[in-house]
Every structure is written in structure tokens, then in C-alpha cells.
Amino acid sequence: MIRGVMLTHGNLGEALVQTAERIVGPVKNLSNVSSTGMSPKDLKIHLEKLVQSDDEINSACLIFVGLKGGHPWHVACRIARHHPNVSVISGVNLPMFLSFLIKRESLSFSELIKQLKTDAYRGIDVFTGDQ
């Protein structure tokens, strides 16, 4: 199964996972990491350990981050650079994460990533009441 790492500031990731669990039930094969208070160096060591087990079983791993250009994104990209089975997706939102949980067993890694980008956008819409 394609594994996930939720890597965000503060409690954002934890809240996303908890919210998703209320919709699709308990989530497996997912690590939740908060970058708050961690130096780039310590965060890199921590992530490196997390993806090592994926290397051993040759499993793909997708790292979710909030902001492209944020500290978690930089560190995650440095990890993905040296691990061909690891990718980083930024701009995580609830539709994207739910789509990951529902579709990760039926799609290939590259198909899944493409699908997540589509589904993340699909959830963005604006409703305005009568003026």
C-alpha cells in the first residue's frame, strides 16, 4: 500500500487526519509529523528514518505539506531528491487527502499523484448568495 506522511506546521496535519478518519474510518500506513519547533536538520533526520522503512520494502511514499516554499516543503524535497520512491505534494487540503485514502490502493503511484492534484482543485468552489 502506498504510504503517506502528513508533514505540517502545528496541529494542521493532526486535524486533517482526525477529520478524514470521521469520514472514512481509521487510517493506516500514515505518519503524522509536526514541524513546529524543529530545526531543518532535526526534521530531516526524523523524516529520513520514516522513509527508510519504505526503501526496505520498496514501497512508495507520498509526503503531504501545506505550503510550497515552507520549511516542511524544503526538507521533504531534500528527502525525495535521494529517494526515488518518495514524492512531495504541497497545498494539502481535505479533498486531496480523502482522495489519497480512498484511491491509493487502486491506482499506481504516478496515477494517484495526478488524481490528487485534480481532486484537490475539484473541491474548490465559491458560492455567493443572492445580492
Place this chain on the structure above:
Amino acid sequence: MPFALVRIDDRLIHGQVVVGWVHAVRPDRIILCNDDVANSEWERDLYLNSYTDADVKIDVMSADEAIAYLKSPAFEKEKVILLVESPKDAWTLIEKGAPITNINVGGMHYKENAKEITSYIFVSEEDIKYLNLFHEKGIKIEARDVPNSKSYDLIERLNKMVRK
């Protein structure tokens, strides 16, 4: 033009800078000054790819390149945020003639044998040495992570901690 912001932050460019500070300061340019990043094409591209929703130029420069820019006419016309990784790197620029009068410290995260000043500032003996050098030079050093949070005099904090 005097710097809009000179910031010590071990994360260099990241959310607090590209979103928080950019909107508070509205700079024309962000200069990430770090020799390691400047010397690695991959690292440089990584930082240059950072998201920002504002119209701001981002540059990665080595210390020498930054000094050359600071002495150029372009610097006189531009509002600049200068980012360095550590007090040591800021001191290198000051010694090379960078006109720095104020320093914001926004991120010096936990490392071994460093003392905690705030949740985002841990200082080693070496850091303290450089912070005192800034102080002796009359440079004001504040601790503040984001623009709308409280600003602390870092030297005052440091002195209080040493006295404890």
C-alpha cells in the same frame, strides 16, 4: 535604502517570510545570503521555487555576491529583506561592510548544548559571542517570529538568562 528587514532564521526562506513578512514589509527583493545554498544549483532552485503570492524578486547570493549587490546602485533604490542562517553569517556580512543597523531573529532552533531563550531561539556559546558583538556595534537585535507578534530585546533576554 536601509534594509526593510535583516533576519536570522535557520529555515531561511519559508512561510513566515514569504507570506507574513512579505505582506508586512512589501519588499522589492528578498536576498537569501548563504554560501552553501549559493554553491549548490539544486538547493538554489529549491529556494527560488518557493511559493509567494506577492510580486517580489527572490535571489540567492553568496556573502561576496551580497556585498557586491549592497554596494551597487540597485540597492539604493530597492526595499530589501536580507535572510541569513546564523549570527555568524550576519557577522561575516557586517565585517565585509554591510550597512546593518537592526537584526530580527526569527528562528534558531534546538541544537545540542544550546540554551533556550524563546520557543524558537536556542543559543550556543558561539551564537552568544556574535550577538554580543552586534550589541557592542550598536546594532539592535529583536526576537520576533512574525510581524504581528511581540518584539523582545534579545540582549536583555540574554542578560537575564545569564544572571539566573
